[in-house]
Amino acid sequence: MKEETSMKNKGIGFSKAVDFGESGTLFEEKELAMPELTSQLDVIVKVLASAVNPVDVKMAEAYQGHDFTVLGFDGVGEVMAVGDDVLGFEHGDRVYYAGQQLRSGTNQVYQAVDSRLIAKAPANLTLSESAALPLTGITAYEILTDALGLAISEGVATGKTILIVNGAGGVGSILIQLAKFIGLQVITTASRPESVEWVKSLGADIVLNHHEDLGMQLKEFGIDQLPYIVLLHSTDKYWNLATHYIAPFGRIASIVETEGLLDMGPLKNIGAQFAWEFMFAKGNFDIRMAEQGQALAKLTDLIESGKLKTTLTKTYKGFSAETLEAAYRDVASNHMIGKVVIVY
Amino acid sequence: MKEETSMKNKGIGFSKAVDFGESGTLFEEKELAMPELTSQLDVIVKVLASAVNPVDVKMAEAYQGHDFTVLGFDGVGEVMAVGDDVLGFEHGDRVYYAGQQLRSGTNQVYQAVDSRLIAKAPANLTLSESAALPLTGITAYEILTDALGLAISEGVATGKTILIVNGAGGVGSILIQLAKFIGLQVITTASRPESVEWVKSLGADIVLNHHEDLGMQLKEFGIDQLPYIVLLHSTDKYWNLATHYIAPFGRIASIVETEGLLDMGPLKNIGAQFAWEFMFAKGNFDIRMAEQGQALAKLTDLIESGKLKTTLTKTYKGFSAETLEAAYRDVASNHMIGKVVIVY
Numbered sequence: 052m053k054e055e056t057s058m059k060n061k062g063i064g065f066s067k068a069v070d071f072g073e074s075g076t077l078f079e080e081k082e083l084a085m086p087e088l089t090s091q092l093d094v095i096v097k098v099l100a101s102a103v104n105p106v107d108v109k110m111a112e113a114y115q116g117h118d119f120t121v122l123g124f125d126g127v128g129e130v131m132a133v134g135d136d137v138l139g140f141e142h143g144d145r146v147y148y149a150g151q152q153l154r155s156g157t158n159q160v161y162q163a164v165d166s167r168l169i170a171k172a173p174a175n176l177t178l179s180e181s182a183a184l185p186l187t188g189i190t191a192y193e194i195l196t197d198a199l200g201l202a203i204s205e206g207v208a209t210g211k212t213i214l215i216v217n218g219a220g221g222v223g224s225i226l227i228q229l230a231k232f233i234g235l236q237v238i239t240t241a242s243r244p245e246s247v248e249w250v251k252s253l254g255a256d257i258v259l260n261h262h263e264d265l266g267m268q269l270k271e272f273g274i275d276q277l278p279y280i281v282l283l284h285s286t287d288k289y290w291n292l293a294t295h296y297i298a299p300f301g302r303i304a305s306i307v308e309t310e311g312l313l314d315m316g317p318l319k320n321i322g323a324q325f326a327w328e329f330m331f332a333k334g335n336f337d338i339r340m341a342e343q344g345q346a347l348a349k350l351t352d353l354i355e356s357g358k359l360k361t362t363l364t365k366t367y368k369g370f371s372a373e374t375l376e377a378a379y380r381d382v383a384s385n386h387m388i389g390k391v392v393i394v395y
Numbered sequence: 396m397k398e399e400t401s402m403k404n405k406g407i408g409f410s411k412a413v414d415f416g417e418s419g420t421l422f423e424e425k426e427l428a429m430p431e432l433t434s435q436l437d438v439i440v441k442v443l444a445s446a447v448n449p450v451d452v453k454m455a456e457a458y459q460g461h462d463f464t465v466l467g468f469d470g471v472g473e474v475m476a477v478g479d480d481v482l483g484f485e486h487g488d489r490v491y492y493a494g495q496q497l498r499s500g501t502n503q504v505y506q507a508v509d510s511r512l513i514a515k516a517p518a519n520l521t522l523s524e525s526a527a528l529p530l531t532g533i534t535a536y537e538i539l540t541d542a543l544g545l546a547i548s549e550g551v552a553t554g555k556t557i558l559i560v561n562g563a564g565g566v567g568s569i570l571i572q573l574a575k576f577i578g579l580q581v582i583t584t585a586s587r588p589e590s591v592e593w594v595k596s597l598g599a600d601i602v603l604n605h606h607e608d609l610g611m612q613l614k615e616f617g618i619d620q621l622p623y624i625v626l627l628h629s630t631d632k633y634w635n636l637a638t639h640y641i642a643p644f645g646r647i648a649s650i651v652e653t654e655g656l657l658d659m660g661p662l663k664n665i666g667a668q669f670a671w672e673f674m675f676a677k678g679n680f681d682i683r684m685a686e687q688g689q690a691l692a693k694l695t696d697l698i699e700s701g702k703l704k705t706t707l708t709k710t711y712k713g714f715s716a717e718t719l720e721a722a723y724r725d726v727a728s729n730h731m732i733g734k735v736v737i738v739y
Contacts (some may be wrong), residue, residue: 320675
């Protein structure tokens with residue numbers, strides 16, 4: 052770590068809950084201590100670009116403490132130092148990662164990250180194109196593998212259909228592509244013309260309007276059962292639809308917490324299962340963390356071989372409170388298509 | 396099927412809902428047509444013994460039709476005829492099976508069964524010892540594999556713990572043994588002294604009293620997290636306990652339908668999953684049916700190699716309305732330890 056002794060770190064964050072309804076400056080910039088390797092599995096990364104995700108907005112809004120807090124869970128950067136137990140990475144590697152919810156995030160110049168969570172960034176993408184991918188890419192990957200029991204292998208699910216409610220957001224945009232890659236027919240939902248166009252450009256086969264009755268629309272396509280259903284919006288609202296349409300031995304996944312309780316009865320006698328996906332669970336509990344680095348390495352392969360493309364739709368230049376706030380406000384609007392990134 | 400042309404079939408069943416609170420004769424005996432191979436995957440079995448399960452009682456109580464109905468989902472018998480597409484079985488084989496909910500059951504002399512659901516009965520067991528096993532054995536097997544994601548392989552789960560709520564019943568009695576076989580530490584619940592003794596004899600490591608506070612008892616054993624929890628009784632009642640004690644990335648399974656909705660929230664951010672097990676789902680939907688014959692073949696191996704023992708605790712002799720009713724009443728009492736069988 053010698054080379055960092057004279058370096059300065061800088062972070063952009065907040066010290067109290069953020070209200071994105073307010074105008075004016077929400078974030079502040081602070082000089083920070085240089086991060087240290089807290090374990091010999093850590094690397095220190097110079098962050099070069101970062102995306103904003105809905106989880107940043109939620110965490111900023113819900114913050115109850117008084118300490119200066121730096122979020123950011125999508126980073127691409129250059130490895131500056133590696134712990135003694137780090138395998139596969141060295142100084143100068145360009146890596147990307149989502150990191151851990153419990154550690155200081157990507158909204159700083161230098162960041163310590165557990166090396167089990169990182170992978171080399173795709174060589175054929177720009178910084179901003181890469182930064183768009185990790186958190187949503189891992190989430191989509193785990194939805195298919197952990198929650199739906201599928202393998203990420205080309206064509207393995209050919210002949211089967213997946214319904215993805217809300218396909219145009221960050222997770223949906225990469226999930227549509229991964230689902231197509233493994234052979235699934237993809238039915239997704241969107242409402243605005245630009246969202247519909249976007250999900251079609253990603254490979255969606257059928258696009259339903261989630262502002263109209265989805266059951267009626269499925270009926271029009273002659274669909275009365277689906278082996279895979281993923282809820283990326285309003286789990287409570289779509290639960291009856293999901294349990295009504297799920298096929299025997301089908302799988303339902305959701306990433307959106309419920310307001311109320313769920314009627315699990317319809318799944319009881321048909322061999323169907325439901326599972327949550329929460330990307331931070333592995334990092335929060337230090338369980339199977341290496342799977343996330345492996346998932347990202349697989350995404351890099353798929354990007355480099357042209358099977359997947361970035362979900363980047365908007366880029367801000369320069370690491371400042373202004374660019375970060377603008378990106379947060381884009382995500383907080385709930386109308387973001389694809390992903391927004393800040394290049395530092 | 397030539398040899399059956401002169402044979403007569405006989406069944407014992409009912410033509411209206413059965414009330415086990417009534418005294419007197421509940422079932423009637425009828426001459427039935429000889430069963431036929433409805434597909435070339437079927438075999439015709441001469442039934443030699445049958446067990447009664449809680450599902451028989453529930454189905455008899457809930458019956459809403461007027462046709463003479465023959466239940467019975469645990470059979471051991473001799474193969475009398477095989478369809479052209481049957482693999483691995485021939486005339487004279489002694490087989491056992493749970494069969495299908497939608498077909499006429501074991502409470503008759505001759506029965507048609509799909510060969511994918513059967514296996515050769517353990518050579519070292521009596522008829523009644525074998526008849527005790529199929530439905531509960533498959534259920535326990537699927538709880539571990541399909542619902543909890545475990546392999547049925549000796550010692551594979553060593554170092555981990557499973558809580559089985561209500562261990563002394565039919566499913567619990569075989570599940571305790573299978574769990575021990577794969578290496579799990581088994582905590583189960585029972586209340587009566589004879590139930591406690593029974594589950595200990597099957598290998599249970601810790602026995603809690605489900606009439607006392609289970610959380611307090613777990614605390615006394617220093618247990619605050621469990622990777623595997625199985626509810627074989629009162630899912631609603633034990634749900635809070637299960638979601639409180641389930642470890643990150645743990646698995647909860649249940650075979651008992653709920654009265655109300657379930658709070659899935661506690662599982663949201665910890666990577667934990669819940670799954671139902673319903674033994675008849677594969678047969679009802681003709682999905683992955685061969686897995687049930689394979690599960691029974693595995694159970695036969697384990698029985699013959701001394702790794703598992705029968706869960707038989709009570710036997711009635713002779714196939715009559717009286718013996719069948721007595722066995723049904725034993726199960727309807729909800730105090731059955733292990734399994735009750737009628738030898739025909």
